[in-house]
Amino acid sequence: MPSPDPTPDAVLSARERLVEAAFGLFDEHGFDETTVEDIAARAGVGRTTFFRHYRSKEAVIFPVHDELLEAIAARLEAAAPSTRDLAVVEAARIVLRHYLSEGERARQRYRLITSVPSLRDREMAGLRQYQRLFAAALVSRWPGDPEAELRADLMSSAVVAAHNHVLRRWLRGAPIDAETELDRAMTMVIDQASKGHAATSVVVVQSARSPENVAERVRQALAD
Amino acid sequence: MPSPDPTPDAVLSARERLVEAAFGLFDEHGFDETTVEDIAARAGVGRTTFFRHYRSKEAVIFPVHDELLEAIAARLEAAAPSTRDLAVVEAARIVLRHYLSEGERARQRYRLITSVPSLRDREMAGLRQYQRLFAAALVSRWPGDPEAELRADLMSSAVVAAHNHVLRRWLRGAPIDAETELDRAMTMVIDQASKGHAATSVVVVQSARSPENVAERVRQALAD
DNA sequence: GATGGACGTGGTACTCAGTACCGTACTTGC
DNA sequence: GCAAGTACGGTACTGAGTACCACGTCCATC
Numbered sequence: 001m002p003s004p005d006p007t008p009d010a011v012l013s014a015r016e017r018l019v020e021a022a023f024g025l026f027d028e029h030g031f032d033e034t035t036v037e038d039i040a041a042r043a044g045v046g047r048t049t050f051f052r053h054y055r056s057k058e059a060v061i062f063p064v065h066d067e068l069l070e071a072i073a074a075r076l077e078a079a080a081p082s083t084r085d086l087a088v089v090e091a092a093r094i095v096l097r098h099y100l101s102e103g104e105r106a107r108q109r110y111r112l113i114t115s116v117p118s119l120r121d122r123e124m125a126g127l128r129q130y131q132r133l134f135a136a137a138l139v140s141r142w143p144g145d146p147e148a149e150l151r152a153d154l155m156s157s158a159v160v161a162a163h164n165h166v167l168r169r170w171l172r173g174a175p176i177d178a179e180t181e182l183d184r185a186m187t188m189v190i191d192q193a194s195k196g197h198a199a200t201s202v203v204v205v206q207s208a209r210s211p212e213n214v215a216e217r218v219r220q221a222l223a224d
Numbered sequence: 225m226p227s228p229d230p231t232p233d234a235v236l237s238a239r240e241r242l243v244e245a246a247f248g249l250f251d252e253h254g255f256d257e258t259t260v261e262d263i264a265a266r267a268g269v270g271r272t273t274f275f276r277h278y279r280s281k282e283a284v285i286f287p288v289h290d291e292l293l294e295a296i297a298a299r300l301e302a303a304a305p306s307t308r309d310l311a312v313v314e315a316a317r318i319v320l321r322h323y324l325s326e327g328e329r330a331r332q333r334y335r336l337i338t339s340v341p342s343l344r345d346r347e348m349a350g351l352r353q354y355q356r357l358f359a360a361a362l363v364s365r366w367p368g369d370p371e372a373e374l375r376a377d378l379m380s381s382a383v384v385a386a387h388n389h390v391l392r393r394w395l396r397g398a399p400i401d402a403e404t405e406l407d408r409a410m411t412m413v414i415d416q417a418s419k420g421h422a423a424t425s426v427v428v429v430q431s432a433r434s435p436e437n438v439a440e441r442v443r444q445a446l447a448d
Numbered sequence: 449g450a451t452g453g454a455c456g457t458g459g460t461a462c463t464c465a466g467t468a469c470c471g472t473a474c475t476t477g478c
Numbered sequence: 479g480c481a482a483g484t485a486c487g488g489t490a491c492t493g494a495g496t497a498c499c500a501c502g503t504c505c506a507t508c
Contacts, residue, residue, distance in 0.1 A: 014457090047458085056494075150386065151412075154382050154386060154412070161381035188374065188378070189378065192419050238486085259464065276485080281465070
């Protein structure tokens with residue numbers, strides 16, 4: 001298989017070389033057994049340079065986390081209050097698509113995270129940031145409801161949980177169409193979140209699905 | 225106000241003295257500015273002894289986390305499969321009650337956690353453990369449902385979110401009856417989780433509420 | 449073509465969390 | 479008295495993360 005990355009090894013930036021070196025060494029010797037000095041040495045830079053590019057040894061595993069957060073925040077802020085829940089679903093899709101586009105690198109990171117407790121913690125901390133953004137965007141979904149904050153907390157955590165459920169299945173290697181699964185999961189989330197407040201709401205996420213596909217999901221939503 | 229803790233200072237165990245010293249120093253100088261050596265010195269023990277009692281500087285903030293996890297696991301395992309969702313709610317109540325019984329100490333910890341990123345991460349990591357226990361106990365709630373795992377993930381994250389919503393309001397000093405609030409929040413969680421699978425389910429949590437209180441909640445549940 | 453600033457880099461030295469190991473006191477049971 | 483267990487203190491070490499300084503390169507300006 002030809003490399004999807006056409007960049008020759010020699011001209012990789014120090015930033016990229018550090019990531020390559022880190023993943024390689026973590027794979028070969030484990031996370032705890034690899035020192036920052038080892039990573040820097042393999043990347044051909046000094047230890048100082050490592051910390052100039054990545055705040056910590058863990059951070060080199062999650063290189064674009066901040067960019068994802070910014071993209072999500074931008075997507076949420078751009079949405080009108082009435083379409084905030086659609087925006088949240090779209091934001092989750094942004095994250096999912098990012099991981100899908102990473103391919104094997106994402107699965108490599110997943111194997112690492114599941115086997116190193118400190119990395120699990122770090123990942124959870126990242127999820128919390130997503131969830132906070134979602135919750136802040138969602139309070140306006142139940143205007144006048146005294147429980148709006150609770151509902152926003154519930155729905156934001158559900159969105160994150162649903163996204164993670166689909167992502168993890170894909171990361172574990174399940175042969176699924178992750179985006180379709182995300183649609184199904186998010187339908188369930190929105191469905192549950194709407195209970196006890198408004199009538200059944202049908203939300204069709206803008207995507208390249210076939211009309212039959214859309215119709216089927218509408219039928220499911222109305223079935224309750 | 226008389227001290228709720230009748231134990232004289234002199235006979236506090238080293239374990240307890242370390243906690244007291246840690247919270248005191250964190251309050252006075254901040255978490256990052258306090259070294260483990262400072263804590264040990266104030267507690268009148270050596271640095272080694274600190275690490276013998278608590279695995280890390282963060283761990284001294286969450287002294288009974290493991291015990292809570294065990295209590296929850298025991299509560300969940302003791303429940304028959306058909307009453308697992310009730311058990312999960314009760315497990316959340318165990319955690320809430322623990323914090324309520326801590327009183328000012330819990331609020332002190334909350335102030336600390338909200339102001340120190342590394343402690344926030346640690347707390348999130350703890351929540352994840354609760355959530356995993358809940359999810360494992362809940363899969364059997366939707367027998368035969370191909371989406372049972374997703375539903376369990378959604379509901380377990382909702383239980384944690386609802387618990388945290390109530391707990392945080394109380395921690396911030398809101399004058400609420402936290403257990404009643406938890407009942408209301410959990411009713412909403414169960415209600416949402418039941419959507420699209422079974423008919424409206426009414427779950428009355430075993431508690432010392434008045435019949436009128438129970439009746440009101442039943443009325444709310446049936447209103448949808 | 450020299451000057452000077454911005455920037456990326458490497459090196460050194462430091463603090464502090466966490467671990468390993470060893471020696472010592474103080475109990476408890478025989 | 480003695481032996482085993484337990485709690486503790488001290489020392490020395492590794493490694494992450496920070497602070498600081500010194501050096502080279504690339505440019506823009508005069």
